[in-house]
Amino acid sequence: MAALTQAAAGHAPARPARLDLSRPIIFTFAAILCVLIVLPLSWLFYYGFVDRAGNFTLGNFRQLVSDRAFVDPLITTFILATTASIVCCAVAAPIGWLVARTDMPVRGFVRLLVTASFVTPPFLGAIAWELLAAPNSGLLNRAFRAVTGAPQDEYLFNIYSFPGLIFVISCYTFPYVFVLVANSLDRIPGDLEDASSILGGKTWTTARRITIPLALPALLAGALVAFLQSMTLFGSPAILALPAGFHTMTTKIWSLFQYPPKPELAAAASLPLLVLTVVLLRAEHMVLGRRGYSVLGGKGAEPRLVRLKFLRWPALAVCLFVLLNPVFLPYGALLNATFSKVATQIVTPQNFTFHNIEFVFFELSATKLALKNTFILGAATATIGTLIALVISYVTARKAVTGHRALGFLATAPVAIPGIVLGVGLFLSYTRPPFILYGTLWILLIAFVTISLPVAYQQLQSAIRAVHSDLEDASRILGATRLQALSHITAPLLRTSVIATWCFVFVGVMRELSAAIMLFTSETKVISVLIFDLNESGDLAAISVLGLFMLIVTFATVMLANRVPGFGGGIRLRNH
Amino acid sequence: MALVELRGLSKHYGSLAAVDNISLKVAHGLLVCLLGPSGCGKTTTLRLIAGFVEPSGGQIHVGDRIVSSPERTLPPEQRNMSMIFQSYALWPHMTVAENVAYGLTLRKIDRETIAKKLSAILSTTKLQAFADRYPGELSGGQQQRVALARALIVEPETLLLDEPLSNLDANLREEMRFEVRRLHDTYRYTTVYVTHDQSEAMTTADLIAVMNGGKIEQAGSPEEIYDRPRSEFVARFIGSSNVVKGKNLDQSRISFAGAALRCDGATLVAGGETAISIRQHDIRLLSTAPQSEENVVPAVVVRQVFMGGTRDYMVEAKDGTQLRVLAPAEQNIETGAPVWLHLPPERCRALMG
Amino acid sequence: MRGWKFSRRDIIKGSAALAASAYAAPIRAQAPASEAVTPALVEAAKKEGKVVWYTSVDLPVAEKIAKAFEARYPGVAPRVERSGAERVFQRIGQEYGSRIYAADVVNSSDAAHFIVWKRDGLLAPYVPEDVAKHYPADHKDADGMFATWRAWLSVIGYNTDLVKREDAPKSFADLLDPKWTGKIVKAHPGYSGTILTATFQMARDLGWEYFEKLAKQKIMQVQSSADPPKKLSLGERAVMADGNEYNMFLLKESGRPVEIVYPTEGSPLIIGPNGIFKNAPNPNAARLFQSWMFTIEAQQMAIEIGGLRSFHALAKEKPGRKPLKEIKLMKDDAAAVEKQGEDIKARYTQLFRV
DSSP states (O other): OGGGSOSOOSSOOOOOOHHHHHHHHHHHHHHHHIIIIIHHHHHHHHHHTBOTTSOBOSHHHHHHHHOHHHHHHHHHHHHHHHHHHHHHHHHHHHHHHHHHHBOOTTHHHHHHHHHHHHHSOHHHHHHHHHHHHOTTTOHHHHHHHHHHOOOTTOOSOOSSSHHHHHHHHHHHHHHHHHHHHHHHHHHSOHHHHHHHHHTTOOHHHHIIIIIHHHHHHHHHHHHHHHHHHHHHOOHHHHHHHHHHTOOOHHHHHHHTTSSSOOHHHHHHHHHHHHHHHHHHHHHHHHHHGGGGGSOOOOOSSOOOOBOOGGGHHHHHHHHHHHHIIIIIHHHHHHHHHHHBSSTTSOOOTTTBOSHHHHIIIIIOHHHHHHHHHHHHHHHHHHHHHHHHHHHHHHHHHTTOSTTHHHHHHHHHGGGGSOHHHHHHHHHHHHEETTEEOTTSHHHHHHHHHHHHHHHHHHHHHHHHHHSOHHHHHHHHHTTOOHHHHIIIIIHHHHHHHHHHHHHHHHHHHHHOOTTHHHHOOGGGOOHHHHHHHHHHTTOHHHHHHHHHHHHHHHHHHHHHHHHSTTOOSOOOOOOO | OOOEEEEEEEEEETTEEEEEEEEEEEOTTOEEEEEOOTTSSHHHHHHHHHTSSOOSEEEEEETTEEEEOSSOBOOGGGSOEEEEOTTTTOOTTSOHHHHHHHHHHHTTOOHHHHHHHHHHHHHHTTOGGGTTSOGGGSOHHHHHHHHHHHHHTTOOSEEEEESTTTTSOHHHHHHHHHHHHHHHHHHOOEEEEEESOHHHHHHHOSEEEEEETTEEEEEEOHHHHHHSOOSHHHHHHTTOOEEEEEEEOSSSEEEETTEEEEOBSSOOOTTSEEEEEEOGGGSEEESSOOSOOTTEEEEEEEEEEEOSSEEEEEEEETTSOEEEEEEETTOOOOTTOEEEEEOOGGGOEEOOO | OTTOOOOOOOOOSOGGGOOOTTSOOOSSSSOOOEEOOOHHHHHHHHHHOEEEEEEOSOHHHHHHHHHHHHHHSTTOEEEEEEOOHHHHHHHHHHHHHTTOOOOSEEEOSOTHHHHHHHHTTOEEOOEEHHHHHHSOGGGBOTTSSEEEEEEEEBOEEEETTTSOGGGSOOSTGGGGSGGGTTOEEEOOTTTOHHHHHHHHHHHHHHOHHHHHHHGGGOOEEOSSTTHHHHHHHHTSOSEESSOBHHHHHHHHHTTOSEEEEOOTTOEEEEEEEEEEETTOSSHHHHHHHHHHHTSHHHHHHHHHTTOOBOOOTTOOOOTTSOOGGGSOEEOOOHHHHHHHHHHHHHHHHHHHOO
16 A cells, blocks of 8 residues: 555645636636627627717617518518417427327337428428429429319419418427427326326326426427527528518518628617527526426436327328428429429439539539538537537536636527527628638638537536536546546547537538528638529529538438437527 | 544635534544534535545645645545545446556556456455446446445555445445445555444444534544434434433533433533433333432323334423333333333433533 | 710610610720730639639529630639629628638629729729720720620510410510419519619619509519529419520520510610629639630630620621510610619619518
8 A cells, every 4th residue: 555655745746726727718718708709799789879980879770660671571570480489389299299108100210300300401491392382383283283183373382472481481490399398298207197197097188187288388498499490590581581572580681781781780680689589598498497408318217108099000190291391392302303304393214314413513613612611611610619618518517617607608698699690790790800700711610619509518518417527536536637537537428429519510500501691702602502592593403402412411410420329319409 | 644634624615614614633544434414514524635625724634744725735636545436436438347447557557466456356345247347237236346446446545435325225235334344444544434324324433523514513433422422413413312401400400391300421500501312212111100209200102103122102291392212112001191201310411502 | 983974875776886884985095905815824824723703694604604714724713603793792892891802703794883893993904805806895894994795685584385475475564464463573683783784774764663563463583683584494483574585595495485575665785794803813814714705715605505695796696596686675874773773772672572
């Protein structure tokens, strides 16, 4: 024993007090987060309250509430978000219940399909639905006319309409509600239901009186999240609302940057979105507590499954029918357009072509650069974002420094900033000294890191919490330094979560459009913006090729992340 | 050598004092138990000793070194201590052998020695068969032994245990108490053992420090703590004594429920009020009034339960004070019947404060 | 406008008489001399390796032209940066505002942009040999800053599967017929230079009442002037109220069921000049590209595979397409567009609500 003791007697060389080490950390990261979040928002507020000459004014807001060009989109957006939120709940709640609490067949597969609609970029879904349900050329409307013999100008669906937009937005927003509801149903321990049964409650009574009320807060929170998503979405309305002849708030803000740009109005118009988002997130927080953001944790008692009996297969049929809309039909339409000479004609041997693929990958000179930019930004954002989130979540989970709460708050704050608002803020911040970053990939990197920070932080914080601090302490007391403990114990245990987080941030970057659309230049175009550009000139086939490529990369990444064990499905991706 | 001494040690979190100016000296090779209810500061004290927490005041000495003071704190890895955690803190990504050998590999010891020591400790802790398993594949008791082996293999100067048995079921816990003591007797490391279970402390410790509200209420041998509690808290916490209060009659007697009680342990100040403690099994229950009235209190049976070896009575004195009495099983007095309690003076401990 | 005057001649008689008023009197004493392509220029261009062309011409056409250039000068890779002309204009403004100089050569379907860029001193003078030799004076800038690289019309069109020839609209006025309600597709002047130019000419000649009535026809609003022909081709709408003639040529010639109508009121003529930016990151490649773009080889290619029209003296129109001189045209007036552009967009947005 004596052989192993430190030889040093008296005062062993004491390392510097921990405070000295932690101060630089907290200051550095607080500074990073401030630059990321506080700077753009400050400029946003500044611009909102000044006129062109830089004098204080409320004129921008006055115009906002008096000019019909702003009031109409505001009302439209409100109705849109409310309706979409209701539709999402109406669809997601039953499916969530069927998947989590019944003996419906292939429940895992249904979950997988919901995940697929979760990671599908909404703007891509909107374009696919153009192919499907444009009133005259849409595949579904053609099929309808072919079957019923209806005249040429009759149609079943018109995607270029307010209901059409609500439908498409709901298609790619309902997974948010689904995840919240299904996870909360997963978490309800079986014994709560058993307690009801023992008192004489029949299966259905128990479901109605116990299970569903317990899941209600999650549903309410889901409704709020769906409202938020629909309100802040840019791509789908830009693609579907403009042909239909109306604006939403996001497209209106974007249009204010057309020549001649009116940044002060854009800033003023962004602020209501920001305020509303903050309010709704507070509401969600109150409804749900912290759980809303966290990945599904360990389950208690095994949940009890309701026996559907003869309804099992009909229930599955309903689920699959619903999932036709976000998954099967759009993917089919994109696949069809990829190989068809005419985007909205069914592929036949006569009009089968590889030309679209050839065009996108060999003729379109913007493709290469956009792919390169997207992958660089995706990888850089995922790496930097994961790293920042890792440090911050370590600091907050271990309460390693005083002020860790503030760091945690800053890291979650971007959740409350809609992408388009952040885009406007960053544009205002980085087109002027001292930071002229506009036109470089840096500005996009900043935007993407900011946007993905909350997701990464939530993921990693719960992962670090799962690694009990005793595990590190056990290593320390046996003789490991803090760094050794981190590298021997914490790092290997977090590796899987870190990889998974990296993957999800990467996927999130690929589908980001609303901030990118404000910040790109010709040299810094990304795939999502390229797709949006192609849509403006009506090159649907090229979009289909790029879109499918994007989906393939997305699914490959998601599969990589899901192969990593111990990673639940409750990922919150931003949906723009 | 590894004498551990706390001198006026304090730890404040904001205005809250988790550990409030405690002093304790643990001689080399002794096993001291920090005993107290949750939130009493015992775990914080342990983490102060380990170096995970920096003190707000006071010092910790180990051997002839000052390892902790508000000015400088030696990091845990430089203290040559071992610790067993309540959660065991076994690393799920390492096998049993890797877990146990970890401390040795950090010390850059050659493979052969490591293998030898590993095999020795695994056999001592009866874990040879599980060397290549992962912690997740072991039962609670086996995990507990891995944690022990991992802590012991580095031959620490000081061994720290944080409620090491609280996650085990009752039978295993009993068994492991003796195991801990046996291993301690084998290796004789200076050991600090944190627990809230008084019987665990009784069976394992050389020295018990009862903690409450961040302070050490009483420190002493198990016998001393049990037989001569100095405060109402210790009396109640250790072996759940009856505590009765009354006005001091003279230097050694108080008045309680109309009777005079002679007691031991302190010189009473006339006119003051004193609490005295007496253990449940030290009270004699009489169904008829005794001749001697010294230390006899009349009471009524409120309820009684047959416990197998004994009978557990709840009785009520005239002033409404309820006392628990453990009587022989064959002594069966029905509820509502009058009884006389004899409290032997040598068993009545006057408490301080 | 700093003392330069705009030609406002009557122009119905033919291309030579088409005064594109973007081409004003010189501001310098002497126009720069034309420059031939020298081996030194080619070498310098190859060293730069790429050229960035901001354009609003339909993407597949632009990419074909770019590929042809690269085939002619291997080692100089053009990158096409295509967007609607108004977006290109906004983008360049935004980029230059932040001192980002990404554009080498710019082509716009809104000739008014070149007035602004020239006035702001953003353009570099460069006169390719072909421009000096073969281009009419009213299609090249007197100061050698830009020249008409392409010209085309904004036309009415219909899908022949959906509309019989005899039922097809003959004029802009015909589009106001209730039978077309919900069947019209139309591009946006806030995005497309072609449409901004056309909207100006139509508002001038037909009055804003025309648009007020058209706005009640439940049109499908798309962005690019290249999109309405594509929507016709897909059968998404039966009729287009405006859109690129050249896309219609290309679709029709590839067998798609679309047909052009040159409205009886006259078709808006669109001029698409090409110019080099002074801060071009690849100045030599820019010159080489600009030179080649005005060669008869490139111009004829723009006609054949692009469906465009050319003012190159040696260019031949493609048989089967209606020659420009047989078409009744509306008068181009880039200077007026420059002045009224903002108003037009605002008014349009008010009427069509997007």
